Amino acid sequence: MSAYLDSFGFHVPERVVSNAELAQRVGCTAEWIESVSGIRERRWAAQETSVVDLAESAARDCLARANVDPSTVGLLIVASGSAPPGFPAPTAELAHRLGLNLTPAIDLPMASAGSIFGLVLASQLTDTYGNILVVAAEKMSAIIEAHPMEQNTAVLFGDGAGAAIVSTSGIRKLLKTAIHTDGQFRADLAYDWKSALQMNGLSVILQASRKLPTVISEVLAAAEIPASQIATVLVHQANQNLLVRVGKALQVAPEKIYSNVARYGNTSSASLLIAAAEWSRQNPPPGPVVFAGFGAGLHWGALVAE
Amino acid sequence: MPDSIHDRVLKTLKTVTTQPLPTDTDESLFESGLLDSFALPDLVTALEQEFQIKVPDSDLNPRKFDSISRIESYIAAKG
Numbered sequence: 001m002s003a004y005l006d007s008f009g010f011h012v013p014e015r016v017v018s019n020a021e022l023a024q025r026v027g028c029t030a031e032w033i034e035s036v037s038g039i040r041e042r043r044w045a046a047q048e049t050s051v052v053d054l055a056e057s058a059a060r061d062c063l064a065r066a067n068v069d070p071s072t073v074g075l076l077i078v079a080s081g082s083a084p085p086g087f088p089a090p091t092a093e094l095a096h097r098l099g100l101n102l103t104p105a106i107d108l109p110m111a112s113a114g115s116i117f118g119l120v121l122a123s124q125l126t127d128t129y130g131n132i133l134v135v136a137a138e139k140m141s142a143i144i145e146a147h148p149m150e151q152n153t154a155v156l157f158g159d160g161a162g163a164a165i166v167s168t169s170g171i172r173k174l175l176k177t178a179i180h181t182d183g184q185f186r187a188d189l190a191y192d193w194k195s196a197l198q199m200n201g202l203s204v205i206l207q208a209s210r211k212l213p214t215v216i217s218e219v220l221a222a223a224e225i226p227a228s229q230i231a232t233v234l235v236h237q238a239n240q241n242l243l244v245r246v247g248k249a250l251q252v253a254p255e256k257i258y259s260n261v262a263r264y265g266n267t268s269s270a271s272l273l274i275a276a277a278e279w280s281r282q283n284p285p286p287g288p289v290v291f292a293g294f295g296a297g298l299h300w301g302a303l304v305a306e
Numbered sequence: 307m308p309d310s311i312h313d314r315v316l317k318t319l320k321t322v323t324t325q326p327l328p329t330d331t332d333e334s335l336f337e338s339g340l341l342d343s344f345a346l347p348d349l350v351t352a353l354e355q356e357f358q359i360k361v362p363d364s365d366l367n368p369r370k371f372d373s374i375s376r377i378e379s380y381i382a383a384k385g
Contacts, residue, residue, distance in 0.1 A: 184364060201343045202336060202368040209347035210363060241344045 003123035004170030005305055006131075009062025010277035011054055012160040012264060013045040017141075019155070026151040033155045034262075038240020042158025042265030044141040049159075051083040052093045055137035058161035058273070059098060062133070066165050070098040074129035076105040077122060079114025079136040079269045081296065082143055083107075085193050094135065104129075111138075111189070112236055112295025114269030115162065119291060120177040120301055122166035130168060136269040137161035147196035156239070158265035162273020172289065172305040176222040178215050179301030189296040208242055208294045213249035215302040216292050223288075223304050227252055230304075231287030234279060236294055237261040237271035246292075269295065315377050318356045322348045331374040346371060353377070359384045 018041045019030035034040055045054060055078055063070055076098070078091040089107035108114045108121075118134040125132060140157035148154075166174075185207060188200040212235060220227060227250045235246055240261050247257040258279050267274060272293050292302035309317070312331075319327055319335075322345050328338060335341040341349060346368060350361050353371075359381070370380050 182363065185366075200368070202346055203366070205343040206346050206350065206366050206368060207363065209344075210350075210366060245344065245347060 002168055003126040003166055003174045004168065005172040005174065006165040006167045006170030007062055007066030007068070008273060008277035008280045009058050009060070009065055009163040010161065010274040011057035011061060012043040012158075012274065013049065013054070015044050015046065016041050017044045017158070022155050026154050028151050028155070036152070036241070037156055038259070038261050039156065039265045040262045043160055045139050045159040049139070051080050051137045051139050052090045052097070054139060054159065054161035055080070055090060055094050055135045056097050058137065058163040059094065059133060059135050062163035062165060062277075068131060068165060070100060073098070073100060073103055073131050073133045075122070075125060075132045076100060076103060077108060077118045077132065077134045078105070079108035079110050079118045079134075080138055081109065081111025081114065081191070081268050082138045082140050083109070090137070110269055110295060110297065110299055111191070112238065112268045112271070113293045113297065113299035113301065114295070115236070115272035116291060116293030116301040116303070117179055117299060119164060119166060120179045120303055123174045123177055123303065126166060126168045132166045133163065134166060134273070135161065135163045136273050138268040138270045140266070140268055143191060143197055146193070152201055153197055153199050156266045158267045160264055160267040160270045160274050162270045162277055164273055164276065174303055174305050175288075176219040177301070177303040178218045178222070179299070180211075180215065181297055181299050183297065185298050186296070189298070205239075205242060207298055208238065209245050209249070211298070211300045212246045212292050212294050212302075215300055216246070216250060216290055219290070219302045219304045225288050225304060229288060230256060230290055231285045232279060232289045233257050233292070234272060234275050234289065235292045237264065237275055238266050238294070269293075311378050311381050312374070314356055315374055315381065318352045319349065319374070321352050328374070331378070334372050335374070336368065336372055353381065357381055357384070
């Protein structure tokens with residue numbers, strides 16, 4: 001595998017939705033929301049803003065930071081679990097907006113795990129396609145607004161988008177990757193656009209608490225890197241309590257588990273790349289970095305990069 | 307005499323919750339608030355350590371751990 005992570009970008013909407021605002025809507029307290037999730041606020045996009053709008057902003061941010069002209073993108077991958085149903089899915093419109101009219105573009109209709117699946121798939125395709133732009137964009141507020149949800153679920157989500165360039169050269173060499181799917185528990189986290197999002201929190205947290213450390217250990221073992229040598233762990237920002245448990249299971253110091261969930265909430269598939277983009281701008285420490293995601297399906301995966 | 311499965315399940319539960327354990331072994335540990343979604347993974351890990359078993363992902367169904375009696379049944383079935 002000769003693939004590198006080259007650059008990250010992100011975009012979050014301007015509107016901040018505080019716990020206090022949501023607490024009033026769903027009938028709980030701001031303190032309760034923070035205690036069960038670690039979330040203090042999240043961003044919600046305006047009604048007229050689409051998933052593609054969010055994706056385009058993150059994509060352009062990523063391309064500008066990498067100083068990569070959009071015309072050099074050889075493959076576009078867009079993940080979203082909250083894009084409206086139907087076809088064509090968002091990638092075609094994003095490709096058109098970026099001026100990519102011959103470049104292949106693939107949609108990953110995956111919630112939460114879309115970023116890690118996009119990165120891992122891209123890592124296997126760089127020899128053929130060169131610069132691969134991976135984007136994950138979510139407008140979870142549209143799902144919250146469309147159907148009343150249980151308070152346990154409604155308070156978690158935010159909107160945003162992240163992007164990355166995976167290429168044959170770059171800043172961090174990808175060492176090992178792993179992605180998995182198990183449909184046995186698919187009904188425990190599901191949304192069909194006809195009724196409210198269904199989440200069996202007990203089951204989802206139980207699965208995530210076990211699968212994330214396991215898949216991270218899988219890629220570390222394959223790369224022969226002990227967990228003690230990891231500089232940073234970037235995990236899907238689902239819930240602060242989950243991030244803490246992943247760190248404990250790996251026996252990784254808490255400060256190495258990157259977290260921005262307090263400010264953005266759970267932005268589903270976008271969260272991993274938003275976290276990566278912020279982390280990359282904060283003078284990250286040298287050493288191996290782990291990316292990991294988990295989401296509806298169940299789909300989960302991880303990668304380790306130098 | 308070695309501790310029974312029942313005693314060891316109670317001992318394990320006490321490591322993941324500070325609340326008093328129910329006397330009714332069929333009472334839901336989730337509905338009573340004794341276990342929440344983040345205590346459950348801790349319980350499964352603690353059971354694995356106490357009973358030297360491996361709970362496969364396919365068995366990670368919260369219903370299997372919803373009451374003291376269900377936990378005991380699961381442990382007994384693991385042999």
